[in-house]
Amino acid sequence: MKLKFSLGIIFSLLLIFTFSSTSNASEKISLPNINNLSTSYDTVIPLQSNPERQDILVANREHAYIMDLISGNKLRTIQPQKYYLNYLSTDVLNNYFVYQDDYDYSFNYTYKYISNLLYSTKGTNGNKLPFMGYPLGFLANSSTLIIIGIKEEPENEYIDMYDEKIALYGYDLDRKKVVFKRNLPNYDLYAFNKEIVFANDKNLMIYDANGNYQDVMEFNSKITDLHFTEDGSKLVVATSADTLQIIDTKNYSLDKKLPFINSNKADLLTIDSTNKYLALSDENYHFKLYDFTNGKRIYTSEDSKTTGGGIALSKNAKFILNNGSVYSGKNLTSYIQSVELPNNLKTIELGQSYSPTLTANRANGTNDLITSGIEWHTDNYNIAYIDGGKNLLIPRKTGEFTLYSTYLDEKIKNRVKVVDTKKPVFEGVKNLTFYANQGIKSMHGMTAKDLGDGDVTSKVKVSGSFNANKAGVYKLSYSVTDSAGNTATAKRTITIKYNPLKNAFLYDKYFYLSNSSYNKKGSGISPFLVSSYVYKKGKTISPIMEIDVKNIINNPFKTIVFKSNGKQLTINIKGSKYYKSTEYGFYNLSTKDRNWIKSNVAANKTLTVQINASRKNLKSTLNAKQKQGLLDGVLLYDYFTGK
Structure with missing residues (x-):
């Protein structure tokens, strides 16, 4: 029977954006130095006669010593x-x-x-x-x-x-x-436990305890080291393809329960007696330590140390010998066994930015957040990207993307969803007042913007009646829904005022006269005329009240009294002029006068006017057209002055 294994997995990703944060010292497990051996050695063997494997046999060409790992003392010398x-x-x-x-x-x-x-x-x-x-x-x-x-x-x-x-x-x-x-057989390497194995190039030959040939396993690259676990249940095979493979010796097949352990041309393979930890020397003769139960690399403070002479592990790696120095493994249970993306980063909110972190699950059952030493990638820049300068994950639009992260040798990927739960925002929502016939729209001055959809003004729905050409008070409601289903609402009131300019005309370049009081020649329509108009020249705007009484003989005016709705306005008019059987006068209306007229003159209100004169008082009740002519001039003044 011939078995063949693939020794690598090619993992290729097209990454849109990458960011690596700065590594820190906390990533490495501290291995405190407890002593240094007083002799050099090129061979080291843990002695199984000591249950804790704390006694070792070390040797060079001149001497062999039995030594205590804890104290570093020589228990016996063999020459x-x-x-x-x-x-x-x-x-x-x-x-x-x-x-x-x-x-x-x-x-x-x-x-x-x-x-x-x-x-x-x-x-x-x-x-x-x-x-x-x-x-x-x-x-x-x-x-x-x-x-x-x-x-x-x-x-x-x-x-x-x-x-x-x-x-x-x-x-x-x-x-x-x-x-x-x-x-x-021809061989390069050998190892013994319950069976005998020889390695020759890519082939692993297996013999039983009596030296009888049993099988051969073929690998895809040259075998560089072999090591049985102490109990003989596993055989670790190092190859030039930079991986270790774990062989189950029950039937000499790949142990699929144990992953490949990534390394670089491993040598000096050593496994503790509990099959928990594996140590080795890499291609640069540097110390490396792994969790043998899951293949995870354990990064330690001694990783950069050379491995001359060999490596030894006591039971559960309580003590570690490397290049003549003995270290305590008391901190090993705090190594990072796995990392994962926190739940709060699996769904992120549009419009927010996030400092990406990983959760470290340690071998002792604790966990904590990792904020540095992580390399991040996203596969869709249009949906989210990493701002390397600020170490921020920034979503750009709703959708899903893959977030890749690498911490130490742990590579993980997660599908992350960008959601939009924010309602669109209305801008320019305020109550407005305009004159009629100015072309005002119900959305005047308003816009609606959304984080995901941008400008959604065109999607706004307006409810409520509105007529920009008719005076009235219009209460309007607005609603808009973005593509994520978020709905925003708003309300406001638009008041449309009567537009006096629509009932007026320009006479002689400077005079704005009401159609209700004057004809196009500028003459008053009523024989008893009390009206108002606006004189406008440049920046000069004046509200004028005009009184014309025809068919009267020289009767100078003194006061004019308006009465409406139980209220009265008296204006001293200080005289008048007489011309061709008409007594007339022009007077500037004060703010008080204008406000009274606006408040009390209306089509549905009775308005009486009495002119107190030198010879004869005159009194009249104004009809609707006359009242409008009086009101128009006051409203025209407000129109031009923006009041």
Whole structure:
């Protein structure tokens, strides 16, 4: 059976607008330094004989040490028989410590009958094995050592790895016997647990505990590292395609429950004994830490540190060894496990601007808001965009768009809806008064604007009767609905006044005369004429009252008395002139006079006029036309002066 896996997912987006906010230090989990090892090392092995995995075996070519992670103290020193330590390994229970002496390829081991022997300063220096070659490691829960080598003494000290005499051996250290011998496959990497696996380029070859070939898995890129979890349930495979893949060893298939862990050409893979945390060295030899249960990157304060010598994790990563320094992992449970867009940003209001944030869900069950270190994108600039200078999400019109955000290595996207719940706004709503016949419309001076639709004046509906050519008081109601269904209403009153200019004509360039009192020649129509008109020349506007009494002999006027509706107005007219049997006079009307006339002269009111004269008083009740002629001049004055 041959299995093949794709090692990457190509994710491509056309992004209309991008904004990255400034990162801050709070994004990284602090790993406090508790001690520094006093020795250099190029190999590190957590010892399973310590339940908390706080004791480690570290080695360089000259020495091997059993050390306490917490204190950094050396519990035991192991020296090579002759020259250098090489191919260092221990069995799961740490009963055996095996290495190759670089001088003669002999194998030496230290046997631990009781737990304190391995940690004591005394003990055996080791026994020479009947093999020449390379000790690769132990099968899980077994004293079987996997060896690449030969049993016979070679003619010289050099062993050719690809010599036909080279074989794969399983040697039981307890029984001191070979339990299997198999042909050695070509390989670049190897790993052991309950099974034996070898990697050769893209292929992973699987052998059982007796060295029998079982299967091969083919990957799309070169395998760069292998590591079994301590319980043997998972095999982590690093590839040159910059990803890790998790293999379920029950049937050696991709564990789909665990996502790919993004990395860069991983090396020095290390998993804690609970299968909770995974540490590695990336292509730049920098430390990286992951949550092995979900593949999430845990950003720490040590991410930029190099990983020379190897990495070790105690149980639950309570302590972390990297490049000779030991750190406390007490803060790891506060790492950001996932991020999500807050609910208040999933539906946003047109006309508002928003400071975009993410909610961080931490591994310890707490959550908080992230305001910086986030890269934002929108896919539709016409609906919403990011103002990078102000770090604002600004909606432009109603609709939906996709909001992309990247925080650390977490990429999320959300459909965001822009809604409009604001009513349109009426402007210029106020009560108005106009003269009739001025072409006034019911929407005069009013507009309606909407956040989403812009100018919606043309959509305004007006209810209520209105006639701009007829004097009256018109109460009007207005309503407008935008495309989002929001309706605004308004009310106002437009008063249309009688337009005296429509009942007047211009005489002799400066005189505005009422049609009710004068003919086109400027002569009064009534034999007993009391009327008013306006003299207008340039900026000079004067309200004039004229009195004409025909067929009378020289009878100078003194006062004129108006009576209407129980009210009276007396005007001293201070004389008059007599010409061709007509007594006449012209008088300026005061504000008081004009106001009385406007308030008391109307078609439905009786108006009597008495002229007190030197010789004979005159009295008359004015008809409707005469009353209008008297009123027109006063109203014309207001018309021209804007009163």
